[in-house]
Amino acid sequence: MIESNQLLFFLSALGAFNGFILSLYFAVNAKKKVFANYFLSLLLLVLSVRIIKSVFFYFNPHLSTIFIQIGLSACVLIGPFLFLYLKTYTEGGKQDWLKHVFSHLIGITILGIFYPYGEHREIWSFWIVRVIYFQWFVYIVLSFRYVLPVVQKLKRKENLKKIEVWSLSIYLGVIFIWLAYSTATYTSYIVGALSFTFILYLIVLLLVFRNSSDSTFFEEKQKYKNKELDAEKLNLIGQKLSIIIEKELYLNPDFSLEEAAKELKITKHLLSQYVNEILGKSFSNLIKEYRIEKAKRLLETEKNFTLESLGYDSGFSSKSTFFTAFKKATGLTPAEYQKEYTKAGQIL
Template sequence: MNLEYQLIFFFSALGAFNGFLLSFYFAFKAKKSQVPSNYFLACLLLVLSVRIVKSVFFYFISGLSETFIQIGLSACFLIGPFLYLYLQSQFIAPKKNYRLLHILPYILIITVIGIAFPYWSERLLWTTYFVRVIYLQWLTYIIFSGLVLKPVFKKFFSSSEKFTDKDLWLSSIFFGTTFIWIGYFVGSFTSYIVGALSFSFILYLVILVLIFQRKKTTLFFDEKIRYKNKEINLVVIDEISNKLHLIQDKELFKDANLKLADIALAFKTSPHTLSQYLNDNLGKSFSLFINEYRIEEAKRLLHSNDNYTIEAIGYESGFNSKSTFFTTFKSLVGITPSAYRKQGN
């Protein structure tokens, strides 16, 4: 193996190894910080790393076990769903049945296909048809994920809405995964190792973003404030619980620019304590907590005020864009605002 091949092997293999480490890291942080969305990120990095390891060994090592090749290709079937679920979970909390709908069927499919048509005996079938279906499914979920981030992309071109560090992080995850898909697609016409190198490049780029942004924000854990290793005492819990009605009574949720610090000020507590209360006692992020109030208000307006357009109701309820309102409403209620209005007529 000449120097050029050694360098390519080193960087692509190191990228996959770091991917596994980051996967375990985010899984550990998810368990410790009680932020479920990090499980999706951990799983996304895990299946990407499995796919990359397969590519690296397939390219550099002859006689690679065909079972290992099958596992690597099958992992691609879960990249798209985990990308979609992670990005969606940053805006709303997907229900358990909804999460399973995007994971279990694919696990069942790849298991049945793997047993009925193993790679070692049906190699032509895999390389001709199954791989195409896998990459088409991956691309489909990339498109769905792009729709989830539509409000974020609008901010980038908007002069009235600020493009936040969290928006930058989510965009990096989305475009990074998209770039890796392009790397594998292009690799079918150029070199098979392009996809693995793309992963390494994107991974190092994201790590750099993490390092430079780390001091300014808790960007990677759903903007969750770091807590001390102790629980809030019961007196404070009761005080906050007794003040929750202020959000409804004073219609604080209608402020589209409402922040955790604003509610904390109204409750006469610290943002740190309020965030810990929401996560530990209600199991919700601040954005989900406030959006539930907004959706309840929107439901009331949809049935009581036919003069308002649906878009106007979204703004009246506290949402800062039509797309965010529609996405959040459908995720929490299960149907679109238009369909909900029709149910009340």
């Protein structure tokens, strides 16, 4: 019995310890790559704090109440950091993270000061914890919009990009941990900690595959080897591709490779091969370029517009997505671009 308890403690605590290590890894990695990794780092950090509290409390019911309060309070930030991570990765930018983080952080801090866990165990156990788990669930629901396109691609049996597999794994992992804790009264309190260890190692496995140059885990199923396009086909596809511009099909925010292939009356595989090999870009980047060119024309001819309406009129699904894509492509904000264009026109 003692050996089984030791093994249980080791497995449950291992996830929390490695969660801290991964949190540090992503925090350092964020400086070199993307801002979203900061939110991923903080997500793993608060999850690890919650898990380590569960582990020690399970094996030591007389654990310090302040430690228990910190562990429960950490749950308030799990949902917001999941939401901010997925939103930032999807839309870019730094997002409005202050209102999502500090509002909850200040709220739980004030609550902890006036109603400390040590003096109000029943209130925390029956009311506060339930509210915290409900708030966590609300953010899970809010985050779904950012993995919905991935789910839709799965339904259409399309190949997923590396980042899509990665983000969906993070999202499902957090849901699984939430379920483990929400149903702990019917199972066991240690299930949440064990589930975190299990999920964490799945995520680490994905990370290894993601960073491995030799791995084919995330590779596209369709390969183009020995399927060279002849000159006649190249010319035909090039001509057909102009239909997307002429009909402005790209103005549909949900315009996909599959829809384009149907419109152009060629196979999805052939269109994908042409765009990738001949144009040297992905289909989504090609459509993004069309939308940016449309936005440029609108900026050059229209004077009265809002940034949001300009983005929608160009085919982008949101203002932030439009702003990020435009700035990345031109090096200027839409307002700066219009100003430069107007100035150049006056000189001429």
